[in-house]
Each structure stands twice: as C-alpha cells, then as structure tokens.
Amino acid sequence: MEQRVALPSEDVNIMNNLDYPQIRHLIGKDWLASATTGDRAVINPANGVEIGRIPQATAEDLERAVRHAESAFATWKDRSPTDRGAILRRFADLLRQNDAMIARWITLDEGKPLAEALVEVRASADHVDWHAEECRRIYGRIVPSRNPTVQQLVVREPVGVCLAITPWNFPLSQAVRKVAAALASGCTMILKGPAEAPAGCLAIARFLQEAGLPEGCLNLVWGNSAFISETLIAHPVLRKITFTGSVEVGKHLAALAGRHMKRATMELGGHAPVLVFDDADAGAAARALAGNKLRNAGQVCVSPTRFFVQAGIHERFLAELVSAFQAVKVGDGLAEGTQMGPLCHAGRVTAMERLVADARDNGAEVLTGGTRIGNSGSFYAPTIVNTPDDSIALMRDEPFGPVAVVSPFREIEDGLARANGLPFGLASYIFTNSLERADRAAAGLQAGMVSINHFGLALPETPFGGVRDSGYGSEGGTETFDGYLSTKFISRNSAPVQ
Incomplete structure (x- = not known):
C-alpha cells in the first residue's frame, strides 16, 4: 500500500487517488488529523480494500470541541431563526450541487448502490430545507392570567451544547436529522460519526462550514465511541445526547445520560x-x-x-x-x-x-x-x-x-x-x-x-421514532425540536409591589 502523506489542514478539498476524502476532526474552524497508532482503517465493503484512515480523538481534542461549542452557543442561540434558516438553506443547496461526489463517497465506504446513495443525499437536503423553514415557527404562548396585572409567558429556549452519535447505515441522512434540528433550534453540536462509513458526516461538516455556519457551532470528532460518549456525557457543559443505534448501546447511553441528568433522544433498533x-x-x-x-x-x-x-x-x-x-x-x-x-x-x-x-x-x-x-x-x-x-x-x-x-x-x-x-x-x-x-x-x-x-x-415533515425498547423521542415533524428546547415559564406582575 502506498504511503499516505498528511494533507494540509486548510485544504479540505484534496482527495486521494480513489476520490475519497481524508477523514479529519473539525474543531472550531480547524481541520485536524494527527496520525496515531490507534487510527482505524476505512474499508470498501465491495472489495475489502482500505480507502482511508480514521483519526482518534484525545481527551484534549474533546475538551477543545466542548469549549468551541460552548463559546459558539453564546451567540448562536440569539441569532434569529431567519438567519439560522438562511445558513441551513445554503447548506442544502451545497448538498444538491455536490450530490454525485457525496453519493460516491457513501457507496465507497458503506456499500449501497450509487442510485440509493444519491437518493440519500437528495433526501438529506430536503430535511435540511424543512428544518430551515420550520424553525421560524418555534413559538411560545401567552397563558391568560387570573390576575389582570399579571402577564404569563411560556417561551422555548435552546438547551445548549448537544452530542450526536450517528450510525453507518445512512451515514449522511441520519446525522443530518440531528444536526439540522439542533442548529435550527439554536443549539450547537459535537457530532461523532460512524467509523465504518465516515464520509457522510465529513460532508456535513465541510459544506456547513462552506455555507457560513459560525465556527464552533458544529464540531466533528472521531474515535472510540465509549471513550467519547462517557467523556462528553459527563461534561458539565453538555446538555443533551441524541443517539441512533443498537438497543444495547442505547440503554447504556441512556443510563449515562440519566446519571448526569442530561436530555436524551434514543432511536434504537427494531424488528x-x-x-x-x-x-x-x-x-x-x-x-x-x-x-x-x-x-x-x-x-x-x-x-x-x-x-x-x-x-x-x-x-x-x-x-x-x-x-x-x-x-x-x-x-x-x-x-x-x-x-x-x-x-x-x-x-x-x-x-x-x-x-x-x-x-x-x-x-x-x-x-x-x-x-x-x-x-x-x-x-x-x-x-x-x-x-x-x-x-x-x-x-x-x-x-x-x-x-x-x-x-x-x-x-x-x-x-x-x-x-x-x-x-x-x-x-x-x-x-x-x-x-x-x-x-x-x-x-x-x-x-x-x-x-x-x-x-x-x-x-421531513413527519415524526420518526419508536416506543418500548426502540427508544424515545422523535426526529422529523414539528416534534423534532422538542428534544433541543427547554420550556420556561415567566410570570410578571406590572402592578407596584405593596
């Protein structure tokens, strides 16, 4: 196998000779891929050939990702839904403009026929567009008061920094559901993509950056799933985890989230x-x-x-x-x-x-x-x-x-x-x-x-989720935002205090 030379971090467009991207972390605005002995091979399932390497995040990488996400949240949460939606729509347009390239990446690392991969890319763009528009309808309400001098308000606020752990079977669309909902709600996110099929998540980070998403709003990390989830769920800055995967792993992550009183959305297995x-x-x-x-x-x-x-x-x-x-x-x-x-x-x-x-x-x-x-x-x-x-x-x-x-x-x-x-x-x-x-x-x-x-x-416009051991919470439909928003009740008396 030919020796791989590290690519310059500022040039995410360079490909190897298989037209497959180099997999890197995105932390803040920086693309990072320091080679380690623990790096994992990306294998083309059609022929068993290695087509890339997955870097492994360190504790320092994760801490930097949290700090960037926390810093970005301070301003992103106050951006208007119109502004957030405009960035997401530019992202959707970039997915469509690059659908053939992204679909080829998905076929190379996940294996599905190219026609199916193209459908996945285009459907993902539709999901992004829907979230971009629907976030303008995240409403609060006024509750009629029993006292004429009291005003009662219900407002919905973004929960904060979120962690998404996404699967390999739909490596673009499953991650897009989580990323679009979080960003549209005003949250920031750390995305841990699947090692078996990483290029879909790489495309999300790359084209969101190109669409103008402020640095730190989305951070992409790779590595050991248990280490990343246990480190980040326990972090006091992180407020929510969303996971798609097996029932066994989902129950473990839900228990971790419960131990630290973190919100969780679990889309688990079915039969x-x-x-x-x-x-x-x-x-x-x-x-x-x-x-x-x-x-x-x-x-x-x-x-x-x-x-x-x-x-x-x-x-x-x-x-x-x-x-x-x-x-x-x-x-x-x-x-x-x-x-x-x-x-x-x-x-x-x-x-x-x-x-x-x-x-x-x-x-x-x-x-x-x-x-x-x-x-x-x-x-x-x-x-x-x-x-x-x-x-x-x-x-x-x-x-x-x-x-x-x-x-x-x-x-x-x-x-x-x-x-x-x-x-x-x-x-x-x-x-x-x-x-x-x-x-x-x-x-x-x-x-x-x-x-x-x-x-x-x-x-995009319909809820997606299960019951019993298949998890809880919905992705898609107006329910998609529920896991990323906190409800705050404000009661204000306009009369002077006697």
Missing part, C-alpha cells in the same frame, strides 16, 4: 413486523416488500423483517417473494445495474450466517439465498426463511441484513399478538384492502410508526 392479510394482492404486496426489504441490503432500522402472512395467501405470497428476491442483481454499488450492494462490513455477513444456520438447525426452510457471495467483499445473498412459528432466532433477533423471515397466521388477533411479541416498537407495516382490518391492526400494533399499503416513513 419490524408486516401483517399481510388474505384480502391483499399477494403479488403486489410481495414485490413491494421485496424492494423495501432489500434496500441498503436490509441494513435499515425500519426494514420489514418479520413477515406474518395470513394462511389463505401464504403460499402464493412466498412464491412471489422468492421470485422477486432471486431477480435482484447483487454487486459493487458503483457497478452499472447493481440493485443491492454488499453489507457494510464483514461482521454483518457473519451475523447473517449465524442466524440462517440457527434457522436450518431448528427446522425452518431456507427458500432462496442463505449463503455469502464470492470470496472478496461483504456480500450475502438475498435470503428468505419460512418458519411455522416463532421459535428460531430470526424471529427474536433483528437481522439487519438481506434476510426476510416469513410465517403464516390465521386471525387478526394471532397476527397482532405475534407482531407485538418482542420488546421492540419502531416501524410496522400492514397490507390489506379492508379499511376495517387496517384500522384494527394499526390501533393494535405497538409501534411508533405504522405504514399501510405503502412505505410512508421518514419524511
């Missing part, structure tokens, strides 16, 4: 159930679900995973689903015609192998797929497992990969009981042509989001 009733069009439902299931190789927190299909159309649905899975072209996300790329890293392939092996060992039927593809890269075949009950691990553990598990149910009560049988409650889906069944199922599903006969989730 989304689908109820397909026998009055639905089996073929249309299967094709729609196949496309959504295999998006980003199934590495989506709201991906449909547990397919409960009413017995009357179970066999027909399975045949259509198998046909749709087998028609998908798997390959390098940069190759023309690729419909599904590799999994983000080798550990995801190992997880698929473990879950499918357990299914086979416990009597489930693997109808298609069930194997890794090739000897290089992190490819796994689109896989369908058919099981008569919920005894296999796939019915308990979220696969987070291109594996769908299908099982028949008889009556709506049975389907709802099994759908609600896990502690997760993020997304859920219903396919039926009966309004009565749709209403009953939507009311009965224990989930933060329910989508009926389509996949209508994750729009």
Whole structure:
C-alpha cells in the first residue's frame, strides 16, 4: 500500500487517488488529523480494500470541541431563526450541487448502490430545507392570567451544547436529522460519526462550514465511541445526547445520560413486523416488500423483517417473494445495474450466517439465498426463511441484513399478538384492502410508526421514532425540536409591589 502523506489542514478539498476524502476532526474552524497508532482503517465493503484512515480523538481534542461549542452557543442561540434558516438553506443547496461526489463517497465506504446513495443525499437536503423553514415557527404562548396585572409567558429556549452519535447505515441522512434540528433550534453540536462509513458526516461538516455556519457551532470528532460518549456525557457543559443505534448501546447511553441528568433522544433498533392479510394482492404486496426489504441490503432500522402472512395467501405470497428476491442483481454499488450492494462490513455477513444456520438447525426452510457471495467483499445473498412459528432466532433477533423471515397466521388477533411479541416498537407495516382490518391492526400494533399499503416513513415533515425498547423521542415533524428546547415559564406582575 502506498504511503499516505498528511494533507494540509486548510485544504479540505484534496482527495486521494480513489476520490475519497481524508477523514479529519473539525474543531472550531480547524481541520485536524494527527496520525496515531490507534487510527482505524476505512474499508470498501465491495472489495475489502482500505480507502482511508480514521483519526482518534484525545481527551484534549474533546475538551477543545466542548469549549468551541460552548463559546459558539453564546451567540448562536440569539441569532434569529431567519438567519439560522438562511445558513441551513445554503447548506442544502451545497448538498444538491455536490450530490454525485457525496453519493460516491457513501457507496465507497458503506456499500449501497450509487442510485440509493444519491437518493440519500437528495433526501438529506430536503430535511435540511424543512428544518430551515420550520424553525421560524418555534413559538411560545401567552397563558391568560387570573390576575389582570399579571402577564404569563411560556417561551422555548435552546438547551445548549448537544452530542450526536450517528450510525453507518445512512451515514449522511441520519446525522443530518440531528444536526439540522439542533442548529435550527439554536443549539450547537459535537457530532461523532460512524467509523465504518465516515464520509457522510465529513460532508456535513465541510459544506456547513462552506455555507457560513459560525465556527464552533458544529464540531466533528472521531474515535472510540465509549471513550467519547462517557467523556462528553459527563461534561458539565453538555446538555443533551441524541443517539441512533443498537438497543444495547442505547440503554447504556441512556443510563449515562440519566446519571448526569442530561436530555436524551434514543432511536434504537427494531424488528419490524408486516401483517399481510388474505384480502391483499399477494403479488403486489410481495414485490413491494421485496424492494423495501432489500434496500441498503436490509441494513435499515425500519426494514420489514418479520413477515406474518395470513394462511389463505401464504403460499402464493412466498412464491412471489422468492421470485422477486432471486431477480435482484447483487454487486459493487458503483457497478452499472447493481440493485443491492454488499453489507457494510464483514461482521454483518457473519451475523447473517449465524442466524440462517440457527434457522436450518431448528427446522425452518431456507427458500432462496442463505449463503455469502464470492470470496472478496461483504456480500450475502438475498435470503428468505419460512418458519411455522416463532421459535428460531430470526424471529427474536433483528437481522439487519438481506434476510426476510416469513410465517403464516390465521386471525387478526394471532397476527397482532405475534407482531407485538418482542420488546421492540419502531416501524410496522400492514397490507390489506379492508379499511376495517387496517384500522384494527394499526390501533393494535405497538409501534411508533405504522405504514399501510405503502412505505410512508421518514419524511421531513413527519415524526420518526419508536416506543418500548426502540427508544424515545422523535426526529422529523414539528416534534423534532422538542428534544433541543427547554420550556420556561415567566410570570410578571406590572402592578407596584405593596
């Protein structure tokens, strides 16, 4: 491998020979990347080749980031919503103007097909635009007083410095949701991006800086997640953490936040159930679900995973689903015609192998797929497992990969009981042509989001979040600002004190 030469900190535009950016911290206005023995490789999951290195933040780096964010908050909180929105809109425009470059970076480090990466970049710009406009409608109110000389005001104020820890599966859009909401609210932020797919967060920091965001309002750091989270959550300046990731890590971070009385928004794992009733069009439902299931190789927190299909159309649905899975072209996300790329890293392939092996060992039927593809890269075949009950691990553990598990149910009560049988409650889906069944199922599903006969989730103007072990707090919709604002009540008596 060729020796890498440190790039000048003032020139963030220089790329290596793969058109992949050098990953650096942004602290204040400075881009920093001091090489250490602990630096982590960034691997292209399509071929296993190293394409970059991740620097590791020190305690001194984190302290500097906090101080810059604290200093910036003193003035950013008082900037008008119009000013904050104008900067965010310039940022959204820059994302669109550079969408091809950013999408290529995402495909190189995360693996998804280039067409999907482009959708992610453009959707991220839409989220930024929505937050830029909606922040002008963060209102307080006047509460009618019982005393005519007293005025009662409710105002909403930004909480302060926030920490965001974001995942690798949507390395741009998941971080954009947090950054846009914090900045639009008047907060400042320290962003810890995913080591597996870092370029999306780098693009956020780079183009926000270019859009005119004052220094210190967004600081980007890399390194050991446990060290960064434990150091920053305990810091007295930090007031809020927002995290998207696994249930296990989310519970740990929520406990840390609770110990220090810090606000938290937790968007955690799911194991989304689908109820397909026998009055639905089996073929249309299967094709729609196949496309959504295999998006980003199934590495989506709201991906449909547990397919409960009413017995009357179970066999027909399975045949259509198998046909749709087998028609998908798997390959390098940069190759023309690729419909599904590799999994983000080798550990995801190992997880698929473990879950499918357990299914086979416990009597489930693997109808298609069930194997890794090739000897290089992190490819796994689109896989369908058919099981008569919920005894296999796939019915308990979220696969987070291109594996769908299908099982028949008889009556709506049975389907709802099994759908609600896990502690997760993020997304859920219903396919039926009966309004009565749709209403009953939507009311009965224990989930933060329910989508009926389509996949209508994750729009900028709609809330996104879960219940139970899938977390708390919403991102998107007017609810997006709640986690970044404190409510203050002011009661003022205009009469002289007697």
